[in-house]
Amino acid sequence: xxxxxxxxxxxxFEPLVGGGELWVGKPLDSExxxxxxxxxxxxxxxxxxxxxKRSRMLRELMLTGxxxxxxxxxxxxxxxxxxxxxxxxxxxKGLMVRKSRIKRVVAHAYxxxxxxxxxxxxxxxxxxxxxxxxxxxxxxxxxxxxxxxHRKFVGTEPPARLGYWPxxxxxxxxxxxxxxxxxxxxxxxxxxxxxxxxxxPLSDLLSPERKNPEFAWPNLLPYLRSASICRFVCHRYLGKxxxxxxxxxxxxxxxxxKEPEAAPAANGSPAxxxxxxxxxxxxxxxxxxxxxxxxxxxxxxxxxxxxxxLGALFxxxxxxxxxxxxxxxxxxxxxxxxxxxxxxxxxxxINRDFVEEWRTSIVTxxxx
Amino acid sequence: xxxxxxxxxxxxVIPGIRPDARGIALxxxxxxxxxxxxxxxxxxxxxxESQSLDELLGGLKxxxxxxxxxxxxxxxxxxxNNSYAADAIDAISALIGGVTFTGSERHFVKYRDSRSPMxxxxxxxxxxxxxxxxxxxxxxxxxxxxRQIPFAQLALRLSVIRTRNDELxxxxxxxxxxxxxxxxxxxxxxxRNGIAAEVAAxxxxxxxxxxxxxxxxxxxxLPLRMAQLFSATPxxxxxxxxxxxxxxxxxxRHPFELTAVTSIFDANRYYLYGGSVDRLEIxxxxxFVSASALVQVSTAPPTHLEAMSSVEPASFDVPLKMVQxxxxxxxxxxxxxxxxxxxxxxxxxxxxxxxxxxxxxxxxDRGVFVYGQSGxxxxxxxxxFYPLSPNVLVSxxxxxxxxxxxxxxxxxxxxxxxxxxxxxxxxxxxxxxxRSHFEPLGRAAVAHLTTESLDVVAPTGVRQxxxxxxxxxxxxxLGSFPLWGFSDDEx
Numbered sequence: 001x002x003x004x005x006x007x008x009x010x011x012x013f014e015p016l017v018g019g020g021e022l023w024v025g026k027p028l029d030s031e032x033x034x035x036x037x038x039x040x041x042x043x044x045x046x047x048x049x050x051x052x053k054r055s056r057m058l059r060e061l062m063l064t065g066x067x068x069x070x071x072x073x074x075x076x077x078x079x080x081x082x083x084x085x086x087x088x089x090x091x092x093k094g095l096m097v098r099k100s101r102i103k104r105v106v107a108h109a110y111x112x113x114x115x116x117x118x119x120x121x122x123x124x125x126x127x128x129x130x131x132x133x134x135x136x137x138x139x140x141x142x143x144x145x146x147x148x149x150h151r152k153f154v155g156t157e158p159p160a161r162l163g164y165w166p167x168x169x170x171x172x173x174x175x176x177x178x179x180x181x182x183x184x185x186x187x188x189x190x191x192x193x194x195x196x197x198x199x200x201p202l203s204d205l206l207s208p209e210r211k212n213p214e215f216a217w218p219n220l221l222p223y224l225r226s227a228s229i230c231r232f233v234c235h236r237y238l239g240k241x242x243x244x245x246x247x248x249x250x251x252x253x254x255x256x257x258k259e260p261e262a263a264p265a266a267n268g269s270p271a272x273x274x275x276x277x278x279x280x281x282x283x284x285x286x287x288x289x290x291x292x293x294x295x296x297x298x299x300x301x302x303x304x305x306x307x308x309x310l311g312a313l314f315x316x317x318x319x320x321x322x323x324x325x326x327x328x329x330x331x332x333x334x335x336x337x338x339x340x341x342x343x344x345x346x347x348x349x350i351n352r353d354f355v356e357e358w359r360t361s362i363v364t365x366x367x368x
Numbered sequence: 369x370x371x372x373x374x375x376x377x378x379x380x381v382i383p384g385i386r387p388d389a390r391g392i393a394l395x396x397x398x399x400x401x402x403x404x405x406x407x408x409x410x411x412x413x414x415x416x417e418s419q420s421l422d423e424l425l426g427g428l429k430x431x432x433x434x435x436x437x438x439x440x441x442x443x444x445x446x447x448x449n450n451s452y453a454a455d456a457i458d459a460i461s462a463l464i465g466g467v468t469f470t471g472s473e474r475h476f477v478k479y480r481d482s483r484s485p486m487x488x489x490x491x492x493x494x495x496x497x498x499x500x501x502x503x504x505x506x507x508x509x510x511x512x513x514x515r516q517i518p519f520a521q522l523a524l525r526l527s528v529i530r531t532r533n534d535e536l537x538x539x540x541x542x543x544x545x546x547x548x549x550x551x552x553x554x555x556x557x558x559x560r561n562g563i564a565a566e567v568a569a570x571x572x573x574x575x576x577x578x579x580x581x582x583x584x585x586x587x588x589x590l591p592l593r594m595a596q597l598f599s600a601t602p603x604x605x606x607x608x609x610x611x612x613x614x615x616x617x618x619x620x621r622h623p624f625e626l627t628a629v630t631s632i633f634d635a636n637r638y639y640l641y642g643g644s645v646d647r648l649e650i651x652x653x654x655x656f657v658s659a660s661a662l663v664q665v666s667t668a669p670p671t672h673l674e675a676m677s678s679v680e681p682a683s684f685d686v687p688l689k690m691v692q693x694x695x696x697x698x699x700x701x702x703x704x705x706x707x708x709x710x711x712x713x714x715x716x717x718x719x720x721x722x723x724x725x726x727x728x729x730x731x732x733d734r735g736v737f738v739y740g741q742s743g744x745x746x747x748x749x750x751x752x753f754y755p756l757s758p759n760v761l762v763s764x765x766x767x768x769x770x771x772x773x774x775x776x777x778x779x780x781x782x783x784x785x786x787x788x789x790x791x792x793x794x795x796x797x798x799x800x801x802x803r804s805h806f807e808p809l810g811r812a813a814v815a816h817l818t819t820e821s822l823d824v825v826a827p828t829g830v831r832q833x834x835x836x837x838x839x840x841x842x843x844x845x846l847g848s849f850p851l852w853g854f855s856d857d858e859x
Contacts, residue, residue: 002465019838026846029855035463045529069532091846101851108856139841155843180841 003032005039009046013078016133018053024155027086027105028079033112036075043070054129061125062228068126073115077130077199080112084192085137088183090154106188113195121226128202135207137180145172181210205233208248209240215248217256221276224283234283238290246310253280253313257365274366281317281362285325288314292338309354311346316358318343322366370477370505373486381490382503384472392451392480393487395471397427400444400461401502405517407464408442409526409623412519414460416625419453425631428519433500433511443500443511454479469502478504520632528620528643536599536606536618538592543615544585545640547603551583552662554604559663564588567662568654573637582640584654605642613653614639686770690793693767697754698743701761703792704750705735711749712736716809719746724810730801739788739806753790759783762791 003026011023028036039047047070055068083105086092092102118124142153144162146169151158163171185193194213197204201223208215224230237245256277317323327336347355373380373393380386384395402408408430415421421428427447434440448454448470458468458479469476470487475494480487483505494501498510536542546554551567558565565587572580598604599618607615610626613633620643633639640649704712716724727740727747738747752764757774760783768777768791781798783789790799 002462004465015839021840021842023842023844025844026850027854029853031855038463043532048530048532067532085841086850089843089846089850091843091848091850094848094850096848097851101854104856105851105854111856133839136839137841138839155841156845 003028003035005032005035006044006046008032008036008082009039009050012082014046014050014053016078016081017050017057017129019133022085022133022137024082024085024089027083027108029108033076033079036079037072040070040072040075054126057129057132058122058125061128061232062122068129074127074130076112076115077127077196080109080192080196080199081131081134083109083112084189084196085180087186087189087192088139088154088180090152090156102188106192109192110195113192113199115199117198118201118223121223121228124200124202124223124226124229125232127200131196131200131203134196135181135203139178139180139183141176141178143174143176145174146170181207185212202229202233205229206236208237208245208252210248214255215252217252217280218276221279224279230283234287234290237287242287242291242310249284250309250313253284254361256280257361277362277365278323281320281323282325284310284314285317285323288342289325289330289335289339292342293335312350312354313358315343315346315350315355316362319355320359320362323362369491370484370488370503371491372484373480373489375486377486377489381493382471382475382477383493384475385470385477385487385489388451390451391486392454393470393477393489394448394451394454394479395476396447396449397470397472397476398446398448398454398457398479399469399471399476399500399502400446400457400466401469402442402444402461402464402466405442407466408444408517409522410464411444411461411466412523413623413625414463415457416628418456418460420628421624422629422631425519425629430517430519430522431500432514432517434514435509435511436498440514441511451480467504469504474498474500476500476502478502519629523624523629523632524639524648526623527646528616528622528641530619530643531621534619534621536592536595540590540595541586541588541609542590542595542618543607543609544587544598545605545607545642546583546585548581548583550601550603551585554585554598555659556663558585558587558594559659561594563590563594565659566656567659568656570638570651570654573650573652582649582651582654584651584656585659586656605644607640607642613637614641616641617643619643689769690763690766690791691769692765699752699764700741700743700755701737701739701753701788701790702744702747702750703735703737703753703790708749709736712738712747715747715749719809721810723747725808727809728806729809730805730807732801734799737788737790737801737806738809751792751794753792756791759785759787760789760791763793766791766793 008025008028011025014020015022043051051068051070054070058068087102087105091097092105118127139155141155142158144151144153144158146162151162158173163173165171190213197213198219201220204215205220205223224233237249318325327339330336330339373387375391376387377391377393378387380393382393382395385393386395388394400411402411412421415424424446427445429445431443431445432440433443446457448457454468454470461468468479470479471477475490477488477490488503488505490503494503494508494510496510499513500511502509502511544554555565555567565585567583567585569581569583572582595606599606606618608618609615610622611630611633613630613635614626615638616622616626617640620641622641634650636653638651638653640651642649719727723740723746726742727738727744730737730739735750738744738750740747744752753761754764756762756768757778760774760777760781762768777783781789786803788801788803790801792799
């Protein structure tokens, strides 16, 4: 059947923005993409309603902002997201599908994602309204066992005939709800997700806890220099909890210290690299300071085994005069006391060797 | 069985087909097969964007057809005289999921495609009975003609659609549709500000009385601030003239490119496509008159009326009385006596939600009054009242004499808009109740309820889980060849 843009918008783009069931079908090729781009040039009522949903989301994210219009670049991003999801489709791993054809799908998705980097905070948020749902995507896999074998249905329902006479055929059904991001992704998909993150950096920033692809600071720091983006990111990190986002942040900071050449190209000089380290160090301490704004004792909020990496880093940063956050920036004496208390508890709780290791790395990196 | 047309082939089995200048097999008509009427609209939308449809309209035909299995489809017949025009039609129909055929009379064969660049022909004609026969490589289908849809009817029935980036500009020529009470003021306002304007009172094409006239004001170079003022004024609609005989409300556009279909508009009519009210107004061609000729500029002092001495009229008071008489009005209120009150309570358990929400009730020392503006169909109790006016209710089967105008009655009774006056045949005078004493039956019927507070345990985890499942991934069934037809050329 020929590709119908309005069906794709209804079954994929609209739920990707507003939630619901996203249907992943055949990968979109060049001709389909051209039809989608043509749709963006003359939007119908459905696309206008999607724009309205995105605009509403944008206003909630930025607290300001006007209307959004789906651009051809946005359509390319949506098509690429669809094709990345297609690569997890059971049909893409079928016996009749040649690897060379899959490579062509991957290459086409790369071309779709070759978008200019967003220049303003509004553009960053605008693209995020498209990719935000990807991180929340869940898939239900059904494992069906019966008297003579078993079959697995990935993201799809088994046909009713396989469930007939359940007691006679000894039918057992196991349903697993998995987050798509946590499922086994191919190398091609991981590479495409990296490219997707480059096109929509806010999605990258908001998932430091992910395992694959690894979270890295250098390419993201230019975006964090925008106050609205940085504020939003901090808010989301604190919402998730530092015990969740902490390990990924600490690991990425370690990479930043070890690989000075990974600093932003614009800051290729040692001074620029140091500025990047200072920026991330300030951000981490700022997050701790915000976390201790709560009334609960710091230990219950922050003392968690998962926090060890970030906690040790925080203590090390506090003891490095060049990087330590001034207590003048805190919100009054009670907050200063809580902040000091949090620091004190972490000092007692965390192995000194970890802290020393961090300190050595930081000092070495700053001296080089 | 279809056959590929060879280069320089001159004889064809399909009647009416001949090679054009490029050697492509082409009949006098292109027929586009479409599954639904919205695709038909889509086809004309695409065609009107790229070419003028006026020259096609002479031979154009939209036919609703049925297959022998009674499924409904649409065929659009478009006259063509060369394969370039047919190619353009084919390109647009492919975008909206249509299939293009060519031929004449009742036999139509698939128009050329990449598999057969010169077109198709048949080895022999089908003898199946039917009004129209379509031949394609994948199928051969017979259709029965059901009805024809005139193109003008289709185009005039479409609603305009909202557009983006269609904002008012400074100094634009616009058409204002004004309410009766406002056009003189707007005219005076524009005249005082030195804006040239013309005004016309256009008669609707379907109405005969002059009261429903449409007042149109045409301005040239209207400043943006005034255009914004008018767009924010209730009752005023701003139109932009698209073609000579049609205008579309600013912020909206017709699905078709109207400049490409000017011949659908009657020469003696003017068409106003309203978007905010979703209405097409067809009026007689308005005759515009310069505003300066109509604005009243007067420097004469106000006329002093001579005071007239009033004479005390002779008193002839006519008493108001109730007599039995028929009425067709619906009962909107009931007066339920204290004896019937237990029945009303029992009935409240059975009333549907819309009745509980729509009925309002007022308890008095002389019984309960139930009022429902849209009727009291579910309540078979008490004395019924029908509305004589919005505020005066009279016993069902009775009427008031003399039959004075209800406005006079309001004046005599000094009725406030917040009051209801009940004329019952059981009482001597009228009963007056303030509307504020009425409350919804749903609220009044329920006795005092007690609730028990429960402690909520760990709500966050549940909510997070729900949010996560809001984005659910479903894989479509794609078969064994999901990449069949995948083309990654960027051309």
